[in-house]
Amino acid sequence: MPKPIHYADASAEVRAVFDDIKATRGVPDVNNFWKYLAHDPVTLARTWESVKQVMTPGALDARTKEMIYLAVSVTNGCEYCIASHGAAARKAGMSEAMFGELMAVVGMANETNSLANGYRVPVDAAFEW
Amino acid sequence: MPKPIHYADASAEVRAVFDDIKATRGVPDVNNFWKYLAHDPVTLARTWESVKQVMTPGALDARTKEMIYLAVSVTNGCEYCIASHGAAARKAGMSEAMFGELMAVVGMANETNSLANGYRVPVDAAFEW
Amino acid sequence: MPKPIHYADASAEVRAVFDDIKATRGVPDVNNFWKYLAHDPVTLARTWESVKQVMTPGALDARTKEMIYLAVSVTNGCEYCIASHGAAARKAGMSEAMFGELMAVVGMANETNSLANGYRVPVDAAFEW
Amino acid sequence: MPKPIHYADASAEVRAVFDDIKATRGVPDVNNFWKYLAHDPVTLARTWESVKQVMTPGALDARTKEMIYLAVSVTNGCEYCIASHGAAARKAGMSEAMFGELMAVVGMANETNSLANGYRVPVDAAFEW
Amino acid sequence: MPKPIHYADASAEVRAVFDDIKATRGVPDVNNFWKYLAHDPVTLARTWESVKQVMTPGALDARTKEMIYLAVSVTNGCEYCIASHGAAARKAGMSEAMFGELMAVVGMANETNSLANGYRVPVDAAFEW
Amino acid sequence: MPKPIHYADASAEVRAVFDDIKATRGVPDVNNFWKYLAHDPVTLARTWESVKQVMTPGALDARTKEMIYLAVSVTNGCEYCIASHGAAARKAGMSEAMFGELMAVVGMANETNSLANGYRVPVDAAFEW
Numbered sequence: 001m002p003k004p005i006h007y008a009d010a011s012a013e014v015r016a017v018f019d020d021i022k023a024t025r026g027v028p029d030v031n032n033f034w035k036y037l038a039h040d041p042v043t044l045a046r047t048w049e050s051v052k053q054v055m056t057p058g059a060l061d062a063r064t065k066e067m068i069y070l071a072v073s074v075t076n077g078c079e080y081c082i083a084s085h086g087a088a089a090r091k092a093g094m095s096e097a098m099f100g101e102l103m104a105v106v107g108m109a110n111e112t113n114s115l116a117n118g119y120r121v122p123v124d125a126a127f128e129w
Numbered sequence: 130m131p132k133p134i135h136y137a138d139a140s141a142e143v144r145a146v147f148d149d150i151k152a153t154r155g156v157p158d159v160n161n162f163w164k165y166l167a168h169d170p171v172t173l174a175r176t177w178e179s180v181k182q183v184m185t186p187g188a189l190d191a192r193t194k195e196m197i198y199l200a201v202s203v204t205n206g207c208e209y210c211i212a213s214h215g216a217a218a219r220k221a222g223m224s225e226a227m228f229g230e231l232m233a234v235v236g237m238a239n240e241t242n243s244l245a246n247g248y249r250v251p252v253d254a255a256f257e258w
Numbered sequence: 259m260p261k262p263i264h265y266a267d268a269s270a271e272v273r274a275v276f277d278d279i280k281a282t283r284g285v286p287d288v289n290n291f292w293k294y295l296a297h298d299p300v301t302l303a304r305t306w307e308s309v310k311q312v313m314t315p316g317a318l319d320a321r322t323k324e325m326i327y328l329a330v331s332v333t334n335g336c337e338y339c340i341a342s343h344g345a346a347a348r349k350a351g352m353s354e355a356m357f358g359e360l361m362a363v364v365g366m367a368n369e370t371n372s373l374a375n376g377y378r379v380p381v382d383a384a385f386e387w
Numbered sequence: 388m389p390k391p392i393h394y395a396d397a398s399a400e401v402r403a404v405f406d407d408i409k410a411t412r413g414v415p416d417v418n419n420f421w422k423y424l425a426h427d428p429v430t431l432a433r434t435w436e437s438v439k440q441v442m443t444p445g446a447l448d449a450r451t452k453e454m455i456y457l458a459v460s461v462t463n464g465c466e467y468c469i470a471s472h473g474a475a476a477r478k479a480g481m482s483e484a485m486f487g488e489l490m491a492v493v494g495m496a497n498e499t500n501s502l503a504n505g506y507r508v509p510v511d512a513a514f515e516w
Numbered sequence: 517m518p519k520p521i522h523y524a525d526a527s528a529e530v531r532a533v534f535d536d537i538k539a540t541r542g543v544p545d546v547n548n549f550w551k552y553l554a555h556d557p558v559t560l561a562r563t564w565e566s567v568k569q570v571m572t573p574g575a576l577d578a579r580t581k582e583m584i585y586l587a588v589s590v591t592n593g594c595e596y597c598i599a600s601h602g603a604a605a606r607k608a609g610m611s612e613a614m615f616g617e618l619m620a621v622v623g624m625a626n627e628t629n630s631l632a633n634g635y636r637v638p639v640d641a642a643f644e645w
Numbered sequence: 646m647p648k649p650i651h652y653a654d655a656s657a658e659v660r661a662v663f664d665d666i667k668a669t670r671g672v673p674d675v676n677n678f679w680k681y682l683a684h685d686p687v688t689l690a691r692t693w694e695s696v697k698q699v700m701t702p703g704a705l706d707a708r709t710k711e712m713i714y715l716a717v718s719v720t721n722g723c724e725y726c727i728a729s730h731g732a733a734a735r736k737a738g739m740s741e742a743m744f745g746e747l748m749a750v751v752g753m754a755n756e757t758n759s760l761a762n763g764y765r766v767p768v769d770a771a772f773e774w
Contacts, residue, residue: 040745072238100427169358230554240756298616332497487685498627625717
């Protein structure tokens with residue numbers, strides 16, 4: 001399987017992306033996700049540009065965006081993403097109390113999603129505006 | 130398949146839950162989800178008590194909670210839940226600009242979740258505190 | 259998209275499978291699932307042979323097997339499968355009270371699955387025998 | 388990430404839930420799931436009350452309920468839940484032959500769920516009663 | 517819920533993306549997916565640029581890429597995506613025989629994925645190179 | 646949990662399947678998946694016969710089939726299947742450039758699947774032929 005590509009071994013193209021990640025986030029090194037994506041410099045560059053655009057605060061602040069990212073990752077059971085975005089959300093200000101409430105909502109949503117599907121509940125006319 | 134149970138046809142036990150939902154939410158009738166769950170009064174009562182507890186504002190405000198609920202529902206592709214919690218999130222203050230950013234984050238999270246899985250990226254030591 | 263292939267229009271190869279389904283289940287016609295799979299006679303035959311083998315009562319009775327099938331279908335949110343295996347489970351003896359309890363378990367399992375993932379709970383040594 | 392909270396370090400509120408789990412199940416200690424949920428005593432208490440209510444034998448016996456729980460967990464690929472509910476189902480009487488048949492049904496359901504989706508099979512009128 | 521934004525009602529920013537989609541694909545109008553994404557011009561533009569880059573033939577030809585897209589959409593049970601990428605794959609040369617074999621592989625993969633998870637099969641050393 | 650059943654400890658029934666896998670694939674031993682399935686000889690034999698039929702080159706070549714298998718496994722986040730079918734796809738001729746493009750398509754598909762669901766995009770009439 002692919003191995004991580006470290007900065008010292010990276011091409012100029014990959015280093016340029018790594019440099020931008022480090023500068024944007026103020027971190028000394030990129031995390032493993034980017035070191036693996038580096039096997040495909042085109043996907044690496046596109047994914048980083050997309051993440052940077054999507055995660056920049058706008059109508060939603062950075063913390064809310066990271067919590068939404070985490071909620072999706074938990075629902076998908078993606079261990080790497082739960083760990084990395086759990087860390088990112090905490091860095092963006094998510095307290096442990098907020099994490100607990102986020103998890104409670106995620107758990108409840110997964111439960112009621114399956115209840116709605118299993119009972120084959122039709123969408124209310126009031127929700128179709 | 131199960132059919133909705135309307136207030137007029139509901140048992141006293143079910144009516145008590147319906148009444149509490151209507152009073153808590155300030156709505157004239159409950160939405161279809163509850164009318165279908167009414168086939169199982171025990172699950173109806175437990176689910177409502179859980180939803181009420183989980184969705185009450187705490188460390189997270191109501192709008193953030195509804196947006197997390199929506200993000201999970203979109204990830205699971207639960208049409209009923211997308212419609213109902215999309216409506217609830219808007220009622221709680223989610224603007225269309227916020228919805229757009231929420232969807233952008235949800236889409237990006239689903240993409241990078243699959244990238245992290247496919248490249249089998251190991252969790253960074255820095256995320257294991 | 260593919261359209262259903264009805265008995266009158268089916269090849270001898272497809273008719274042979276349809277005949278076996280009808281005889282095994284004691285039904286006058288096959289349901290839509292088989293009429294669509296008929297576009298690929300090899301997959302049709304293999305799937306029917308597999309379903310027949312898997313769903314025959316053994317250590318588990320027919321009703322339990324259909325309820326497990328339904329639980330998976332609800333979790334996946336597959337509407338066709340929820341409808342068809344909901345009907346099959348009821349035909350095999352699942353009462354509405356049993357359906358209600360099945361749904362309560364399915365909902366709880368989906369909730370706690372996401373809680374276990376989100377809290378990154380490690381497997382207890384006691385479960386590794 | 389969160390660490391387990393052991394009985395010795397737990398608050399009175401958490402200990403009360405742990406005590407009830409131990410008494411109800413007749414076990415000397417709670418499993419990791421509860422030790423992690425203990426970070427959020429409200430979710431801990433609610434989840435335990437829900438699990439206790441849902442898993443109590445009723446129209447379905449304990450073994451069938453645990454097997455349904457396991458089928459959902461396998462479908463979601465939740466490793467912790469597969470291990471813990473695999474153990475619970477065996478404790479409730481699931482033999483290895485039953486486990487084999489359960490897995491065969493779960494596998495077949497996941498296969499035919501995707502076939503029904505991919506062929507876009509419409510629900511038969513006969514299933515809409 | 518959001519409604520489609522048609523060319524006649526679109527902003528100059530959205531029209532520019534629509535024009536590029538139509539020119540690139542040689543179609544008289546864009547499909548619904550883009551008309552809904554048009555509510556968020558930033559996501560619209562980014563998604564189109566990403567799709568264009570990713571789906572351009574490279575080491576893999578267009579037909580193979582569309583079939584992979586379809587396989588993912590079937591696995592996720594996304595009806596819109598199954599319909600749209602089913603059409604796109606056929607336009608790119610997927611025959612009905614190829615579709616049948618694709619579906620057989622997708623079904624089998626979903627089945628064995630759940631079997632591997634349920635039996636908790638550890639990765640072979642031979643696969644870790 | 647189940648342990649692997651090695652050739653030396655296997656029944657004649659299981660050995661016959663193992664022998665056919667080894668002969669068909671030209672490998673000295675079967676991989677772990679089969680050693681775990683060996684706990685249920687009926688499922689072992691059926692699954693192997695199905696996989697053999699489905700993966701034989703037909704309208705689609707072996708490499709394309711393995712890449713579709715891999716795309717599904719990545720989407721489901723099945724680690725064992727990602728490792729084993731990643732190896733199988735490479736053995737069948739998937740280059741690292743092809744893997745990169747496959748992953749880019751899988752990521753994009755998972756992103757746009759969630760966008761289509763979240764915006765509740767209706768299927769275009771043009772896709773319903």
